[in-house]
Amino acid sequence: MKNYTFITLIFATILLLSSCSKDNPIPEVDQEEVSGASLRLIEVEAEEHGDHYHYHDLIDGDTTIITFSGENFLPPVDTHVHLEVGKAYKFELTIKDFAGRESQQSFIEREDQHFAFLLGVPTESIIAEYADRKLDSTKVKVGINGYLRIQKASESFTFRYVMRHLNPGVKEQINPLTDIFNEEFNKFGGANDIDLKFPMHLVADDHHDD
Amino acid sequence: MLKNILIVFTVLYSQVVNAQLKSYSHLVGRIVNEQNEPITNASVQIVGFGSKKSNSIDGSFGFDKLPNHKNLKLNISVLGYEYYQDILHLDQDSSILITMHEITERLDSLLVKRNQSTQVIDVKSSLSKESIESSKGKLLAEVFAQMPGVTILHSGHSVAKPVINGLHSNRIILLNNGVKQESQQWGMEHAPELDPFTANQFELIKGAQSIRYGADALAGVLITRSNEIDPNNLKGRADLIVESNTRGGIANFQLEGGMRILPNLGWKIQSSGKKLGNSKTSDYYLGNTANQELNYAATLDYKTDNHRFNTYYSRFKTSLGIFYGSHIGSIEDIEARIQNGKPFEKYDFSYAIDAPSQRVDHQLGKFNYKYSLTNGYQLEAQYSWQQNHREEFDRRRTTSNETPMSDIILTSNQLDLMLQGKNNSFGIHAGNQINNNTPGTGTTPIIPNYDSYTVGVYGIHFFNFNKLMLEIGWRYDYKYFDAAGYRYDYTNAPEGVPVQYLLTDTKTLHNGSGTIGIRYNFSGDWVLKSNIGLAWRAPTANELYSDGVHHSAAIYEIGNIDLKAEKGLKWINSLTKNQDNWGFTLDVYGQFIKDYIYSAPSPDSFKQTIRGSFPVFNYSQDNAFFYGTDLHFEWKILDRLKYNLQASIVRAKNISQDSYLPYITSDRLTNGLQWYLDDRENGYVKLSHVYVAKQDRYEPNMDFAAPPPAYHLFNAFMTHPITIGNQEFHVSLTAENLLNRSYKDYMDRFRYYAHSQGQNFILSINYQF
Numbered sequence: 008m009k010n011y012t013f014i015t016l017i018f019a020t021i022l023l024l025s026s027c028s029k030d031n032p033i034p035e036v037d038q039e040e041v042s043g044a045s046l047r048l049i050e051v052e053a054e055e056h057g058d059h060y061h062y063h064d065l066i067d068g069d070t071t072i073i074t075f076s077g078e079n080f081l082p083p084v085d086t087h088v089h090l091e092v093g094k095a096y097k098f099e100l101t102i103k104d105f106a107g108r109e110s111q112q113s114f115i116e117r118e119d120q121h122f123a124f125l126l127g128v129p130t131e132s133i134i135a136e137y138a139d140r141k142l143d144s145t146k147v148k149v150g151i152n153g154y155l156r157i158q159k160a161s162e163s164f165t166f167r168y169v170m171r172h173l174n175p176g177v178k179e180q181i182n183p184l185t186d187i188f189n190e191e192f193n194k195f196g197g198a199n200d201i202d203l204k205f206p207m208h209l210v211a212d213d214h215h216d217d
Numbered sequence: 218m219l220k221n222i223l224i225v226f227t228v229l230y231s232q233v234v235n236a237q238l239k240s241y242s243h244l245v246g247r248i249v250n251e252q253n254e255p256i257t258n259a260s261v262q263i264v265g266f267g268s269k270k271s272n273s274i275d276g277s278f279g280f281d282k283l284p285n286h287k288n289l290k291l292n293i294s295v296l297g298y299e300y301y302q303d304i305l306h307l308d309q310d311s312s313i314l315i316t317m318h319e320i321t322e323r324l325d326s327l328l329v330k331r332n333q334s335t336q337v338i339d340v341k342s343s344l345s346k347e348s349i350e351s352s353k354g355k356l357l358a359e360v361f362a363q364m365p366g367v368t369i370l371h372s373g374h375s376v377a378k379p380v381i382n383g384l385h386s387n388r389i390i391l392l393n394n395g396v397k398q399e400s401q402q403w404g405m406e407h408a409p410e411l412d413p414f415t416a417n418q419f420e421l422i423k424g425a426q427s428i429r430y431g432a433d434a435l436a437g438v439l440i441t442r443s444n445e446i447d448p449n450n451l452k453g454r455a456d457l458i459v460e461s462n463t464r465g466g467i468a469n470f471q472l473e474g475g476m477r478i479l480p481n482l483g484w485k486i487q488s489s490g491k492k493l494g495n496s497k498t499s500d501y502y503l504g505n506t507a508n509q510e511l512n513y514a515a516t517l518d519y520k521t522d523n524h525r526f527n528t529y530y531s532r533f534k535t536s537l538g539i540f541y542g543s544h545i546g547s548i549e550d551i552e553a554r555i556q557n558g559k560p561f562e563k564y565d566f567s568y569a570i571d572a573p574s575q576r577v578d579h580q581l582g583k584f585n586y587k588y589s590l591t592n593g594y595q596l597e598a599q600y601s602w603q604q605n606h607r608e609e610f611d612r613r614r615t616t617s618n619e620t621p622m623s624d625i626i627l628t629s630n631q632l633d634l635m636l637q638g639k640n641n642s643f644g645i646h647a648g649n650q651i652n653n654n655t656p657g658t659g660t661t662p663i664i665p666n667y668d669s670y671t672v673g674v675y676g677i678h679f680f681n682f683n684k685l686m687l688e689i690g691w692r693y694d695y696k697y698f699d700a701a702g703y704r705y706d707y708t709n710a711p712e713g714v715p716v717q718y719l720l721t722d723t724k725t726l727h728n729g730s731g732t733i734g735i736r737y738n739f740s741g742d743w744v745l746k747s748n749i750g751l752a753w754r755a756p757t758a759n760e761l762y763s764d765g766v767h768h769s770a771a772i773y774e775i776g777n778i779d780l781k782a783e784k785g786l787k788w789i790n791s792l793t794k795n796q797d798n799w800g801f802t803l804d805v806y807g808q809f810i811k812d813y814i815y816s817a818p819s820p821d822s823f824k825q826t827i828r829g830s831f832p833v834f835n836y837s838q839d840n841a842f843f844y845g846t847d848l849h850f851e852w853k854i855l856d857r858l859k860y861n862l863q864a865s866i867v868r869a870k871n872i873s874q875d876s877y878l879p880y881i882t883s884d885r886l887t888n889g890l891q892w893y894l895d896d897r898e899n900g901y902v903k904l905s906h907v908y909v910a911k912q913d914r915y916e917p918n919m920d921f922a923a924p925p926p927a928y929h930l931f932n933a934f935m936t937h938p939i940t941i942g943n944q945e946f947h948v949s950l951t952a953e954n955l956l957n958r959s960y961k962d963y964m965d966r967f968r969y970y971a972h973s974q975g976q977n978f979i980l981s982i983n984y985q986f
Contacts, residue, residue: 027628029666030653034703034717038615038659039622042715076710104615105705105715113615120612172612174504174541175571177562193553194561198546200614 037105041201043076045101046168048088053095053156060136062095062154073205082205088166089208090133095156100168102151102201111151114170114200115139119178121200123150124192126167132159132209135187148183157209166207173197241282242307248276248293248315256317259295263305264985265938265945268346271295282895283307293317300447338679338688338734340746340791340804342366342849344419347901351934351949353414353981354458354467354491360413361439364421365863366804366847368882371965372406374496374974375508375537376575379409380964381423382806383843383867383881384436387757388785392440394529396583397430399629399650400605403664403757405966410533410579410605412512414456414469414489416441423804423847424748424789428675428690428732431646435752435785435810446483446518448475454985456489462953462977463507464566465493473516481520488513494568495538499959499975504564505538505571527585532578539573542970544612548832548921554970555922572610572618580604597635604628616659624655625664640680646673646694652758654702663765664758665702665720671695684739690732696755698724704764720762726782728753746791756780760814760836774816777836785810801850806843813841813871815878817919839873862888868914879919883912883927883963900937900947907932912963922969925961930954944984951979 050068054061073082090096100123102111114121118141125135137153140146150170173181174196181195189195244263248256248271255276262268263280266289271278283289285308293301293315301317342364344352352360358377361367370378370385378385386405391398393411400410413419420440430438451474458467473485491510495502514531542560545551554560583601590596605628608621631648649670654662675692700722705715734748756777763776789806816834845867852860864886869878889905912924936949957976961968 027630027649027651027668029651029668029699029701032654032662032666032702032719033656034719035656035659035661037661039611039613040660042710110615117614120614172546172614174544174562174612176504176564180562191553193550194557196542196544196560196562197612198544198550200546202547 040105041102041110042105042107043074043080043103044201044203045072045074046203047072047099047101048090048155049097049099051095051097051154053154060095060154060156062097075203080203087163087206087208089210090155090157092157092160092209092211095154097154098152100151112142114151115141115147115149118147118149120173120197121149122171122173122178122181122183122195123187124169124171124189125187126169126190126192127165128188129159129161129164129209132161133157137183137187150187159209160211161209163206163208165204168201168203169199170201171195171197172200240285242285243279243281243310244283244305244307244313245277245279245311246313246315248278248295248317250317256295259293259317262292264290264292285309302450338686338736338746338748339422340424340748340789341420341422342802343421349417349419350947350983351936351951353456353469353983354460354979355413357409357411357413360419361421365802365849366423366865367421368865368885368964370405370880371962371967371973373503373540373543373965373967374506375493376406376408378402378405378407379439380882381421381436381439382808382845382847383869387433387754388435390430390434390438392430392438392442393531393581394442394583395585395599396581396601396603397631398581399603399627399631400579401607401625401627403759406539407607410535410577411441412489412510412514412531412533413441414471414512415443415487415514415531417444418442423806424732424750424787428677428692428730428750431671431673432694432696432728432730432752433754435754435783435787435808443485443516446473446485446516448481448483448518450474452986454983456981456983458979458981460493460977460979462974463493463496465491465508467491479519483516483518485516486514492568495564495566496974497566498972499957501559502564502566503971504541504562504567505569505574506540507568507570508535508537509570510535523589525587528583529585530580530582532580534578536570536576537574538570539575540967540971543967544573545970551921551969560971572612574610576608576610576621578606594636594638597633597637599631599633601631602629621658622660623663624658625652625662626655627652640678642677644675646675647671661703661705661717661765663763665700665762667698667700667758669696669698684737686736688732688734692730693727694730694753695727696725698726698755700758700762702762722761722778724755726755728782728784742795744793746793747789749786749788751784751786753785754783756782756814763836772818772832772834774834775836780814780836780838781812783810783812783814783838797853799850799852801848804847806845808843810841810843812838814838815871839871841869841878842872843867843869857893859891859893860888861891862886876916877914879915880964881912881914883924884910894937900935903934905932905934906930909962924963925968928958928960928962930958930960931956947983947985949981949983951981953977953979
């Protein structure tokens with residue numbers, strides 16, 4: 008046998024060691040990350056029907072669009088949203104992934120894991136309800152789309168929109184009617200997928216701001 | 218549950234009582250060599266009735282109360298002599314004389330010489346057979362944590378990393394049956410992928426041991442190895458373990474023997490499996506903490522006059538859930554949970570493993586060849602191959618949770634050539650590592666693809682001056698590192714979409730290491746060991762290239778491409794005294810680490826992402842100093858009553874910044890009383906107490922919460938053989954956290970979200986044949 012085993016082992020290993028190298032990396036399009044978002048607030052007509060409301064588009068309703076982009080995902084410096092007491096607004100959130108594609112519908116399709124909290128709003132000044140639809144038209148409560156009815160004027164405040172990616176079983180613990188403004192949203196376990204902030208002011212209809 | 222426990226205790230107790238009523242004989246013996254000289258410290262085993270050492274003066278030994286009219290298998294082993302086996306059949310008190318024959322085979326005698334020369338200097342400790350048996354079914358880190366100086370860094374209950382004298386992860390080398398385990402240990406939540414059932418021996422070497430084992434061993438080396446296979450003896454063991462806390466079970470089976478057609482060929486096969494459900498604190502379940510494992514291993518060992526071939530293959534596959542409550546998104550979440558003290562959510566028991574989770578598959582193969590030269594040297598060559606496939610899953614939005622967020626395959630090849638003599642050894646090490654991210658995760662990898670090549674040469678020289686032994690070692694390593702991976706340039710985001718760029722980097726690192734160790738035998742069984750070792754460690758890929766949110770920690774980590782190698786100089790001294798009734802080992806050490814790499818928050822620096830604001834942690838380096846002491850003390854109070862105590866103290870400071878380092882083990886003390894039933898071979902009962910002090914040495918601005926308060930835990934263990942027909946089973950019952958105390962440990966990274974595990978009863982049945 009001599010040392011043939013020994014020599015063979017050494018040469019085979021050297022061959023193996025030298026023949027291996029890393030693969031060329033392939034760029035991934037980050038599916039879970041969000042590159043930017045915009046929030047559209049459109050004035051609508053709210054029609055009361057007993058215990059609920061029907062909402063109708065207005066031909067000349069005001070529309071406000073807030074875009075969150077750039078390195079810090081902040082709204083433009085001069086952003087200041089005025090919503091008028093007594094009026095209703097439809098809100099629509101548009102989200103883009105790292106390939107620049109709209110991806111807000113993916114939150115709605117995974118409605119069992121997602122819920123948006125509207126934070127910083129003065130008590131009883133806004134009534135909100137969510138109006139999301141899955142691709143198969145099923146109505147769900149996520150908070151990508153919804154309506155705001157302005158009840159009371161307020162000082163300027165920072166409106167915060169947090170889309171929560173919830174742990175299993177947590178969505179069932181959320182009451183979509185009463186928890187929308189729940190400042191203790193952290194107790195609903197999960198991570199934040201989106202966290203947007205901008206200044207807002209609820210004004211009486213005779214208010215004029217330059 | 219309590220009823221079942223009482224039944225088990227009752228059965229065990231009845232067995233103890235029955236044992237008193239049997240008819241027994243005493244056996245005494247003496248072991249001599251062919252020149253009729255006594256052989257001391259031989260290991261004498263009567264299968265099923267324990268092991269003893271032959272007397273250190275006249276080579277005698279004795280066993281009390283062996284059953285009459287039964288075939289008793291006697292095994293005797295001692296270094297340098299042929300293995301001895303016999304069947305005894307007692308019907309009265311007996312005495313025997315056993316003559317051992319010296320091994321004439323050069324290979325084994327050389328091995329003996331090598332072991333005698335290189336292992337006596339190290340500051341090391343090993344687990345007793347009792348400790349190994351009582352820890353069957355536990356995680357590897359938990360097995361090693363029975364040794365003084367080893368603690369655990371937990372990420373929940375199912376992920377545990379060993380810590381030696383305050384250092385962990387890539388600063389520790391783990392030797393898996395002679396092969397340096399190469400897995401993705403850079404992650405704080407990445408536990409070593411090794412099945413403790415594959416090993417029969419667990420050793421810890423404290424000190425900078427980079428000479429024999431290569432760079433990285435700044436803290437020390439953890440060694441697992443199997444016993445030698447006896448090809449003339451077919452034997453095996455089966456273990457069945459069930460535990461109350463996770464309502465889970467663990468099974469292990471192994472068989473070894475030889476083949477008639479190839480008398481010198483030994484073989485061994487082993488497989489173990491585990492299925493554990495959600496673990497429970499003292500009063501609530503931790504959602505998604507289930508765990509499953511399936512492991513197997515095989516060994517072939519063939520010896521001829523001057524040659525020895527050994528091949529080994531093992532596969533470790535685990536799937537484990539990560540506690541839902543640790544899936545948080547911001548500092549606000551952590552602070553809310555810290556304030557609440559426990560999770561907001563309540564979960565039921567389940568065996569299901571859901572995202573977030575980990576799936577790891579680690580394969581290891583080795584071929585080892587030893588050749589005895591005529592000049593008293595031995596030539597050894599070992600090639601090993603390892604593949605570590607780690608997949609990490611998270612809760613996804615755009616695709617199935619079954620699509621991993623991270624899918625990394627690390628392949629390692631190592632070739633070691635060693636020329637070993639009694640007093641001088643030389644070696645060459647060559648290795649490479651290929652790290653590839655599997656495309657299709659829809660996530661930019663945290664770690665880029667890379668390959669690295671290492672070459673090292675070393676020498677160890679041993680000098681014996683009667684009572685003083687001296688060992689000097691030297692080593693030189695060269696490492697080439699080549700990385701490539703895509704990263705985002707957040708400052709360049711046309712239309713809000715950041716642009717990707719290819720990051721490439723190469724590094725060449727080389728360094729010398731050295732060690733000087735002495736052992737001095739004083740009179741009266743006092744032994745002093747002192748070892749100074751210089752070791753180094755190359756920065757890991759995550760330390761160099763991280764750039765992103767670390768979700769389980771709610772921080773934004775940024776690597777540092779300019780990091781240099783870390784160099785550690787450790788001086789450890791060990792004083793041992795062993796008397797008939799008591800003994801102790803006291804280790805005192807100090808370690809200076811130049812360019813210690815760590816991740817620390819940048820003051821007032823936050824990264825605003827669309828998911829919120831995260832504190833920025835940058836990897837940087839400073840000089841650090843670690844020092845401390847470990848104590849192990851044993852006292853045989855009565856013939857059947859033994860007391861043992863272990864204590865560890867670690868202090869660590871960033872001496873460049875004059876600040877404390879995070880996640881340093883707090884002071885701890887473990888002590889226990891062990892009562893042997895009737896005879897040592899008939900089992901024992903052990904009550905132990907663990908005290909862990911509060912860590913007062915921390916920097917408030919480097920952690921989200923102050924360290925938790927000190928705590929006490931009480932544990933109990935009972936083992937006893939039970940005979941059913943002609944078969945003997947060893948049954949043991951463990952009670953962990955006996956009083957179901959609610960506590961948090963500073964070294965548990967999930968302490969922000971939840972408490973540690975509550976009461977746990979473990980029933981273990983072992984059958985050896």
